[in-house]
């Protein structure tokens with residue numbers, strides 16, 4: 098199995114963000130010794146180092162970083178070297194206040210925190226490019242250089258800037274997208290409310306306005322903003338490629354889905370990286386984390402890097418819970434099970450001052466005699482036993498379709514209901530699949546769906562006919578599809594598909610929707626099956642679809658709530674409401690069974706996750722016990738060492754496993770299945 102991480106580091110990427118510029122050099126030798134003892138193989142260096150290398154414009158001092166890089170290579174530790182462009186030094190804003198970003202209401206975001214730059218600012222870009230060139234040239238041949246870390250969490254704090262520079266860049270972007278103002282007027286439906294533009298020069302960002310903004314303008318601004326950040330990334334990548342053609346590049350994506358369109362970005366990364374911060378206070382936290390890992394893996398269909406996670410507590414929620422003993426290890430293996438070839442933390446040494454002084458670190462304020470250091474170092478020692486897993490991936494039979502643009506659109510304003518959060522909707526459909534222990538890829542609708550047995554479409558509100566047609570063809574060719582309400586309603590410019598809802602999916606689903614009947618906040622409607630629907634209901638007129646469940650009270654009593662339609666060689670199931678969890682699970686279980694999708698491992702105790710990674714080098718079954726109590730798990734037939742069958746070995750302990758495996762509370766077994 099080819100593995101980028103093995104090629105660059107010889108084993109798992111294990112380490113942390115390393116910010117040595119926050120400490121005197123006398124601490125650095127201790128850092129190296131502790132890193133070696135903890136099994137660290139790679140650190141991300143210099144992410145916020147801009148001010149420390151360029152104290153004045155154009156005058157670089159890389160002395161401290163040279164000494165850090167030399168120490169790293171002397172200790173056999175790779176550098177995921179940052180391009181340092183994530184947080185400009187105060188002098189940039191002081192000399193060029195026009196580089197500061199603006200909110201929609203005109204508020205200028207000041208220096209004093211981080212990410213205070215307008216992505217479209219030519220001044221920011223010029224200074225960033227000069228810095229990247231200097232960093233790349235300086236370290237091109239340094240033996241510690243393993244990977245380039247471009248910027249940091251693009252769009253995390255400032256996904257959109259509304260300043261005049263951005264306005265002008267937006268107009269150029271619109272010129273490329275639409276060609277001329279007539280096409281823009283048409284796409285944006287500007288005859289409405291007298292919004293017609295005489296020239297592209299008149300167009301502004303969707304700034305604070307008296308009432309609802311033009312939805313197409315708002316949506317295009319999100320696309321433009323993601324593209325503006327992507328241009329910054331590509332500008333840096335081009336420099337790095339020219340100077341170091343053989344060094345892979347990445348940038349770390351961040352949890353909240355709505356900032357940049359990662360599906361559009363992913364082709365430009367050599368390896369996908371993700372920062373994961375599950376909240377220990379949140380009951381569903383591991384399922385939410387699994388969803389994001391399945392999204393990250395599916396971007397390339399290859400291993401990805403867990404580039405940041407907290408060793409214990411973060412400091413940026415209102416209430417910051419530490420990870421309980423065993424949780425950090427368990428959750429790290431969860432990422433590995435779902436395709437991560439790296440386990441990295443934020444950060445190495447806990448800051449003494451600054452806004453993150455109460456964020457956990459591998460080396461806390463109390464030094465190495467602490468739980469965080471002991472537990473992370475123990476994991477570092479253990480991960481080496483999993484080197485054979487590097488490069489393998491998860492073969493998912495189910496796809497969950499989640500489209501960025503559509504998600505942005507459905508969270509806009511002036512819709513039938515304000516309760517249509519894409520993240521929450523996706524998760525409501527993902528949760529039962531996680532519980533059913535089937536492997537899922539979270540994908541955009543434009544990927545090749547033919548390899549999946551079941552495709553789940555929680556909500557695809559904004560979709561062009563050509564893309565919708567791919568889903569229709571998928572079912573016609575024998576695929577199984579589950580779709581939920583308010584899909585196929587508008588095109589990518591938010592113009593309604595005429596001729597009856599849900600325009601391009603009517604034939605596929607075998608009905609028409611006459612009217613939407615969204616429920617009031619917290620409202621519920623009874624279903625004939627005994628369950629309840631929430632969020633939404635709608636007036637369906639069947640035209641061939643079989644009715645699986647009906648609304649049982651209210652104005653729609655007796656009308657279809659859940660339908661099934663045999664279409665071509667496949668089947669399309671539809672949910673006209675958000676059913677309660679048990680009903681949702683029953684609908685998905687039925688679709689899984691019809692599609693011939695089985696659990697990775699059946700009959701597991703509640704709270705036990707089972708994921709299989711496979712590659713040319715073998716198959717590994719990860720069993721993760723999220724319970725505090727011990728559980729017993731039956732391994733698949735034939736995996737035990739009897740009767741000539743290949744014995745499953747727990748890679749972490751070397752033990753040959755029998756038919757039944759005992760998993761300690763928060764325990765992990767990685768069974769090599771031959």
Ligand code: GAL
Pocket residue numbers: 249250253351372374405407411412443453456
């Ligand atoms: C990330 C960020 C890091 C650090 C971390 C704290 O979003 O990339 O620099 O701030 O959060 O949890």
